Amino acid sequence: MTSCAAVILTASVLGACATPSPPVIARTPGKAQPAAEVAVTRDGDVWTADYVFADDAPVWGFERSTVIEGTREPWRPRDWQVTTPGVVLERVGDLDVLRSLDGRPVPRRVSLRLTPSSDDLEADYSILKFTDGSVAMYSGAFDVFPLPSLEAIPETMERGTDREWGAVRITWTDRAGPVLLKGERLAQATAQDANAYVLFGQAQMKETDRLVTVVDPELPAWLVATIEDFAPRVIDYYGQRLGPGETRRPTIMATWYGPNPTHTSLSGSVLPGLITASFEGKALLTEEPDILARNRWFIGHEGAHFWLGQTVRYERARDSWITEGGADLMAVRALKTLDPTYDAQAELQLEVDDCVKLGTRPVSEAGRRGEHRAFYACGAVFALAAEAAQRRATGGDWFDFLKPLIDDSREDGVLTREEWLAHLTAVSGDAELRARIEVLLDSGVADPTPVIVSLFERSGVAYRLTEGKIELI
Numbered sequence: 001m002t003s004c005a006a007v008i009l010t011a012s013v014l015g016a017c018a019t020p021s022p023p024v025i026a027r028t029p030g031k032a033q034p035a036a037e038v039a040v041t042r043d044g045d046v047w048t049a050d051y052v053f054a055d056d057a058p059v060w061g062f063e064r065s066t067v068i069e070g071t072r073e074p075w076r077p078r079d080w081q082v083t084t085p086g087v088v089l090e091r092v093g094d095l096d097v098l099r100s101l102d103g104r105p106v107p108r109r110v111s112l113r114l115t116p117s118s119d120d121l122e123a124d125y126s127i128l129k130f131t132d133g134s135v136a137m138y139s140g141a142f143d144v145f146p147l148p149s150l151e152a153i154p155e156t157m158e159r160g161t162d163r164e165w166g167a168v169r170i171t172w173t174d175r176a177g178p179v180l181l182k183g184e185r186l187a188q189a190t191a192q193d194a195n196a197y198v199l200f201g202q203a204q205m206k207e208t209d210r211l212v213t214v215v216d217p218e219l220p221a222w223l224v225a226t227i228e229d230f231a232p233r234v235i236d237y238y239g240q241r242l243g244p245g246e247t248r249r250p251t252i253m254a255t256w257y258g259p260n261p262t263h264t265s266l267s268g269s270v271l272p273g274l275i276t277a278s279f280e281g282k283a284l285l286t287e288e289p290d291i292l293a294r295n296r297w298f299i300g301h302e303g304a305h306f307w308l309g310q311t312v313r314y315e316r317a318r319d320s321w322i323t324e325g326g327a328d329l330m331a332v333r334a335l336k337t338l339d340p341t342y343d344a345q346a347e348l349q350l351e352v353d354d355c356v357k358l359g360t361r362p363v364s365e366a367g368r369r370g371e372h373r374a375f376y377a378c379g380a381v382f383a384l385a386a387e388a389a390q391r392r393a394t395g396g397d398w399f400d401f402l403k404p405l406i407d408d409s410r411e412d413g414v415l416t417r418e419e420w421l422a423h424l425t426a427v428s429g430d431a432e433l434r435a436r437i438e439v440l441l442d443s444g445v446a447d448p449t450p451v452i453v454s455l456f457e458r459s460g461v462a463y464r465l466t467e468g469k470i471e472l473i
Contacts (some may be wrong), residue, residue: 034192035165036060038142040114042135042200043175047114049080049142051168056105057146061153064140065096066124072370075121081113093153098144118257118278123317123372125197125269128255128276131218134201136253136276139194143168167193174200182273183212183251195271197253210235210249216256222287223279226295227252230338231275234300237334238307241399242406246310247273250303254278259285266298270305277302293335293342300331312406312415318364319417320372321441325351325379329387329398349472351380352452355440356470359448364441381452382437388460389428401427417441430458 037052053060068075076096082089086101087110100106116137118129125138145165147153169192172179180199181189189198199214206213210232215224231252239245251273257280264281277298284291304327314322328351336344354377358366366374387398394400405423409415421434436455445451452470456463462473 033166034169035144035146036168037171038168039171039173040137040142040198041173041175047116049112049114051110051112051144053106053108053110053144053146055146056108057148058099058103058105059147059150059152060098060106060144061147062096062141063143063145064124065091065094066121067370069120069122072122075117075119079115079117081115082110083113084110092150095153097147097150097153099150118255120267122370123367125271125276126278128197128253128278129257130201130203130216130255131258132201132203132216134199134203136197136199139170139191139196139198142170170194172198172200176200177202180205180214197271197274197276199253212249212251214251214253216254218258219254219256219279220285223254223284223295226292227254227277227299230296231299231303233338234296234303234331234334235306237338238303238330242307242403244311245306247306249273250275250306252277252299256280264291266295268298268302270302270309272310273306275299275302293339296335296339296342297331297347300334301327304330304334307406308402308415312409312413315414315416317367320367321363321375321379321382322415322417322420323379324372324375325377325381325383326402328376328380329383330402333398345472348380348384351377351384352470352472353377355381355452356448359440359444359451360446361444362440362442363444378440381455384461385433385437385455385459386424386427388456389424389430389433392460393427393429428459433458 033054035054039050041048041050062076065074065076067073074091074096077089077091080089082098084107087098087106088101089096089098089112098106098110116127116129116135118127120126125140127138128136169190172181172189178185178187179189181191181194182196183205203214203216206215211228213224213227215227231250235245235248235250239248252275254277257278259282260280261282264283266277266279268275268277305323308323308326308330314320332344332347335342354373358371358374359378361369363374363378366372383398386401390396390398390401401423405415405420409419421437425431425434433455436451436458439445439451440448449468449470453463453465456470464471464473
């Protein structure tokens with residue numbers, strides 16, 4: 001669910017972060033046949049996944065082979081046990097794979113026993129577990145593709161490139177009752193490339209004309225009230241400024257992991273039409289101004305992805321600074337508009353400070369290092385420069401910079417790095433702004449401070465240097 005650093009903090013501080021919108025797998029057009037059929041079944045405490053592969057292959061790789069946040073250990077070999085003789089599930093390089101022990105093609109039918117775990121995953125969607133026993137699983141975790149051999153596995157799998165297969169077709173069944181898929185309860189649900197969470201259990205869904213919520217029954221009431229009040233307001237504000245987004249009636253699925261006395265956390269992610277959020281910590285039992293603001297910021301960031309991430313997405317994973325830093329600044333500006341008491345300066349100062357720390361190495365390669373925070377922090381720094389350039393040119397703000405980019409990319413749904421940087425040059429008339437950003441994206445520098453100072457100086461971001469530290473003013 002989360003990919004930011006420092007999600008778990010002391011009980012006096014709320015950590016809030018959001019999963020970078022994972023790259024969309026670009027499959028070959030017209031390739032309708034699924035790579036496999038899979039039946040995911042819950043029978044009491046027993047979870048199974050039964051695969052039927054469409055072709056013979058000695059190796060099947062899992063498209064989403066992410067790792068656990070913090071430890072960077074693979075989760076699937078730990079939580080999924082193969083029950084078909086002669087087949088193993090293991091980690092090879094950056095990929096989880098199924099392979100046969102004798103080197104021959106994997107049997108067309110393979111069964112696995114699953115142990116759902118709610119570990120936070122790095123830049124991917126985790127399992128959600130509710131206190132009433134309900135469980136939500138992400139459909140994309142089951143997608144596979146064939147490989148001719150173990151040697152054919154590249155050292156780093158870059159999601160977002162063309163693949164010669166179709167997504168798996170999944171049938172979801174809960175022996176205890178219906179499942180919930182995209183707002184509909186079904187005795188059995190079947191979907192291909194759903195890109196959605198499927199809920200097992202009876203967690204209650206509440207619908208209004210502006211919001212759908214599936215909320216843990218133990219989630220503190222004030223947090224529920226904040227979600228129900230703020231989410232429609234911030235979605236409406238984004239729509240007013242940027243035009244139609246991916247949805248005007250989002251679903252929010254919120255889980256509660258208890259009143260932990262030693263740390264407090266908030267993490268989550270976004271999918272088409274859906275925001276997920278997980279809360280934990282004793283400090284969340286009662287409403288506090290700082291925690292209220294952090295919760296609203298989180299909703300604002302995730303809601304921003306219905307525009308930056310869903311209406312338009314980045315081209316490659318290394319370009320997620322476009323959506324993550326952009327969503328950060330969208331959330332800050334929206335929250336300040338909707339709540340004038342909000343301390344926007346403190347949030348933006350944190351972005352600058354973190355970009356200085358993380359810009360010593362190429363931001364575009366931060367995902368490979370597990371430093372996803374660089375996409376947020378440096379992306380927000382770049383967005384601040386773009387906003388300042390827009391203000392100089394037209395008196396506008398960050399939303400005025402974004403709107404033409406989103407509108408021009410609505411048809412193909414992709415906002416590329418080249419388009420973003422070219423627009424910055426067009427607005428500012430200063431090609432050196434692009435050059436400064438590309439230094440941080442592609443090279444990194446031993447001391448990013450002078451590069452950021454130059455970027456702010458040329459674009460018009462108000463700052464001062466205090467003993468070598470950049471301070472926004």
